[in-house]
Amino acid sequence: MARVRTAVLISGRGSNLSALLAAARDPAYPAEVALVLSNRPEAAGLRFAAAAGVPAIVIDHRRYPTKADFEADIQAALDSAKVEIVCLAGFMRLLSDSFVARWRDRMINIHPSLLPAFRGLDTHQRALEAGVRIHGATVHFVRPEVDSGPIIAQVAVPVLSGDDAETLAARVLAAEHRLYPQALALVARKVARVVGERVLVDAEAPDLGGRSLLVPDPSA
Numbered sequence: 001m002a003r004v005r006t007a008v009l010i011s012g013r014g015s016n017l018s019a020l021l022a023a024a025r026d027p028a029y030p031a032e033v034a035l036v037l038s039n040r041p042e043a044a045g046l047r048f049a050a051a052a053g054v055p056a057i058v059i060d061h062r063r064y065p066t067k068a069d070f071e072a073d074i075q076a077a078l079d080s081a082k083v084e085i086v087c088l089a090g091f092m093r094l095l096s097d098s099f100v101a102r103w104r105d106r107m108i109n110i111h112p113s114l115l116p117a118f119r120g121l122d123t124h125q126r127a128l129e130a131g132v133r134i135h136g137a138t139v140h141f142v143r144p145e146v147d148s149g150p151i152i153a154q155v156a157v158p159v160l161s162g163d164d165a166e167t168l169a170a171r172v173l174a175a176e177h178r179l180y181p182q183a184l185a186l187v188a189r190k191v192a193r194v195v196g197e198r199v200l201v202d203a204e205a206p207d208l209g210g211r212s213l214l215v216p217d218p219s220a
């Protein structure tokens with residue numbers, strides 16, 4: 001079966017991109033990374049695309065007079081690579097409502113909290129300040145409102161006594177790297193469907209039994 005052509009949009013480190021590329025190395029994985037796009041030429045994550053032999057382009061927002069011009073070039077790049085699904089992975093530009101609408105239910109994002117808690121930045125510090133015992137990460141379909149949209153999959157991690165934002169971030173990030181490939185697989189296999197702004201996972205979804213959206217920690 002043809003693998004779903006996927007673009008990964010990054011702005012920086014690219015560790016989630018690396019996790020997606022690793023998953024897609026398996027020919028049985030339902031998505032292939034057809035394009036990596038960064039809005040920053042200095043994004044460290046671009047090296048993962050080069051190492052994997054995946055086409056990568058830089059579309060530097062600073063070179064565009066308007067967001068519409070910037071997004072027009074992103075769209076052109078996605079079109080020419082025949083991209084079917086867009087994964088935001090640490091992409092730090094807000095996308096316009098019209099771009100989001102165009103990719104509705106075909107664009108997903110990973111956020112380092114258990115949404116709807118802790119939308120926005122500094123999620124780990126805010127989780128510590130709130131005193132939550134369980135923190136985590138979420139993959140969701142993108143909607144115009146930042147860090148909102150139908151939830152595809154979540155992973156929970158414990159907050160341990162003695163954690164600071166850095167240790168907690170590292171634990172969450174390791175979980176993100178397991179979560180994102182699984183969530184993309186659900187979307188690529190079309191077993192995760194948006195119904196009334198919630199995601200239903202079909203019963204035949206492999207590994208997840210159609211119910212559990214919690215990704216277990218294999219080291220636990």
Ligand code: GRF
Pocket residue numbers: 010012013014015016017045089090091110111112137173176
């Ligand atoms: C991740 O924590 C992701 O959840 C958030 O931005 C960070 C990106 O990290 N959206 P990386 O570039 O994938 O290493």
